Amino acid sequence: MKTLAVLVAPGMLADGATVDLADAERHHLKVRRVEGEAEVLVFDGVGNVARGIVNSRGDGVAVGVVQWVPRPAETVLAVGAGDKDRFLVLAERCTELGVTRLVPLLTERSQAVDSRFRDVALDKARRRAREACKQSENAWATVVAESCPLAEVSVRHPGLRWLLAHVGGNVCPAVARGDAVGWIIGPEGGLAADELTIAVEMLRATPVALGPAVLRFDTAAVAAAAITQDRRAATKG
Amino acid sequence: MKTLAVLVAPGMLADGATVDLADAERHHLKVRRVEGEAEVLVFDGVGNVARGIVNSRGDGVAVGVVQWVPRPAETVLAVGAGDKDRFLVLAERCTELGVTRLVPLLTERSQAVDSRFRDVALDKARRRAREACKQSENAWATVVAESCPLAEVSVRHPGLRWLLAHVGGNVCPAVARGDAVGWIIGPEGGLAADELTIAVEMLRATPVALGPAVLRFDTAAVAAAAITQDRRAATKG
Incomplete structure (x- = not known):
């Protein structure tokens, strides 16, 4: 099955950063019954993608190396x-x-x-x-x-x-x-x-x-x- | 604006026929506030199309000449x-x-x-x-x-x-x-x-x-x- 994905605000994703998750995302993880330290895909919606690990409280994600996807044609x-x-x-x-x-x-x-x-x-x-x-x-x-x-x-x-x-x-x-x-x-x-x-x-x-x-x-x-x-x-x- | 359309059961459309309208279609005409003798397009969903006139009670349609649209490719x-x-x-x-x-x-x-x-x-x-x-x-x-x-x-x-x-x-x-x-x-x-x-x-x-x-x-x-x-x-x- 697909890796679970989370969304963070634009400008937050950097190699090795720890990013707080917004309430909606925390709720999303809870609904999906993500507990412990889950591996996720992290998107910011403006071209940055990374693998990350959600912390055990489900309120933040430790980000690995951030990949940049080039902007598509208009x-x-x-x-x-x-x-x-x-x-x-x-x-x-x-x-x-x-x-x-x-x-x-x-x-x-x-x-x-x-x-x-x-x-x-x-x-x-x-x-x-x-x-x-x-x-x-x-x-x-x-x-x-x-x-x-x-x-x-x-x-x-x-x-x-x-x-x-x-x-x-x-x-x-x-x-x-x-x-x-x-x-x-x-x-x-x-x-x-x-x-x-x-x-x-x-x-x-x-x-x-x-x-x-x-x-x-x-x-x-x-x-x-x-x-x-x-x-x-x-x-x- | 577009001509109003009505749907009739397959097998009902013939040149010059008068076709009863099902309850759902009568209701549809009422909602659209069609009163008097309105001109409509009549479809049967299996290739037949005709122009028709809804009667003043809104429960039947007098059909003109029925056109046959060839079956499209699968x-x-x-x-x-x-x-x-x-x-x-x-x-x-x-x-x-x-x-x-x-x-x-x-x-x-x-x-x-x-x-x-x-x-x-x-x-x-x-x-x-x-x-x-x-x-x-x-x-x-x-x-x-x-x-x-x-x-x-x-x-x-x-x-x-x-x-x-x-x-x-x-x-x-x-x-x-x-x-x-x-x-x-x-x-x-x-x-x-x-x-x-x-x-x-x-x-x-x-x-x-x-x-x-x-x-x-x-x-x-x-x-x-x-x-x-x-x-x-x-x-x-």
């Missing part, structure tokens, strides 16, 4: 911020699938959703994304950005080649390993006509079909992330 | 049957992503999950998969098969080229439009060593990495389905 998902609970699950999925940034997108139709994700839940989304490092053993947690109107997304998140998830769009283009890619994923009900114009004309986004059917926003986001990783793996260079 | 997901709620959501996602069959896989580590999906919930899973036709506008619902031990999956579901979701596996191979493909997706914690042997030796499954990280079973299933569709769209012939 994969940004700007996703129409629909239902909050589904958006929080999406934050976890993003870390599993190597998404570097998740941007809650303010759109006409997401604003109509009562249960929508709002920035008051940002801390929760960030915690969920960081927590997913443990299960996925990804050294890099997805960064959840502040929510952003579609018209500002290319200014706040520059330097990306934009793709637009769109029924009837093209086949996904090749993505080289180092390419910085950003996806626009509409909310439930899709982008409005003037938003589609912004995406295509202002962001110069390429419309890409994620299959022939209409996807829910979180299915579309997971599909886009998976296809991006697959395209990167399949492309030479 | 994409089978045999998925370690983990947490029931997540498995039910996966059944919906499968219809969105053009999966033709979802097989709950009995594996060593899924059997240890208390909250696991069991065959008593098959009706519910089938309903969720069929319901997803409406939202996704996919004419074909995913068929949810009875659960199956890994060693029997190739006998009960023959004629497929098997791929195994596996960390450290190869890049996904090309999938031609007509290729019948089956994925083996392990449960939380992965397949046990002897199960991996069955997958590789008995099913001759090709190990495929869905990215570098460890995915939860439902993330892996959605990723596999999305990549299969993408590969089919990208392959000529």
Whole structure:
């Protein structure tokens, strides 16, 4: 079975350090019935990974040699911020699938959703994304950005080649390993006509079909992330 | 906005027929505040689609000309049957992503999950998969098969080229439009060593990495389905 993993705050991991564990992590170890001096994997969510030994009180971990995992190529998902609970699950999925940034997108139709994700839940989304490092053993947690109107997304998140998830769009283009890619994923009900114009004309986004059917926003986001990783793996260079 | 959709039982759709709506569909129309004679899309989940007019009582629909959507190429997901709620959501996602069959896989580590999906919930899973036709506008619902031990999956579901979701596996191979493909997706914690042997030796499954990280079973299933569709769209012939 997998080695148990713990998460520590960014900036705490150094060769031979002893790091205090936050309450949530202590609780996690207790639930998993870790007693005595257990060997664990230690993640900080910003590229550092180490093996460590939890002390017998379960409140600190003695860290061995810290490995540095290089920052992956940028994969940004700007996703129409629909239902909050589904958006929080999406934050976890993003870390599993190597998404570097998740941007809650303010759109006409997401604003109509009562249960929508709002920035008051940002801390929760960030915690969920960081927590997913443990299960996925990804050294890099997805960064959840502040929510952003579609018209500002290319200014706040520059330097990306934009793709637009769109029924009837093209086949996904090749993505080289180092390419910085950003996806626009509409909310439930899709982008409005003037938003589609912004995406295509202002962001110069390429419309890409994620299959022939209409996807829910979180299915579309997971599909886009998976296809991006697959395209990167399949492309030479 | 999208046209409202309703679902009817297989075998009911014929040109010019009037079809009774089941209680769940009547309720759905009431919740959506459909009154008077509303135009709807009618799906039966087995390839038939028509435009229709709901009658003023909201309990029947007068169907126009029925279109037949050809059966898509087989994409089978045999998925370690983990947490029931997540498995039910996966059944919906499968219809969105053009999966033709979802097989709950009995594996060593899924059997240890208390909250696991069991065959008593098959009706519910089938309903969720069929319901997803409406939202996704996919004419074909995913068929949810009875659960199956890994060693029997190739006998009960023959004629497929098997791929195994596996960390450290190869890049996904090309999938031609007509290729019948089956994925083996392990449960939380992965397949046990002897199960991996069955997958590789008995099913001759090709190990495929869905990215570098460890995915939860439902993330892996959605990723596999999305990549299969993408590969089919990208392959000529």
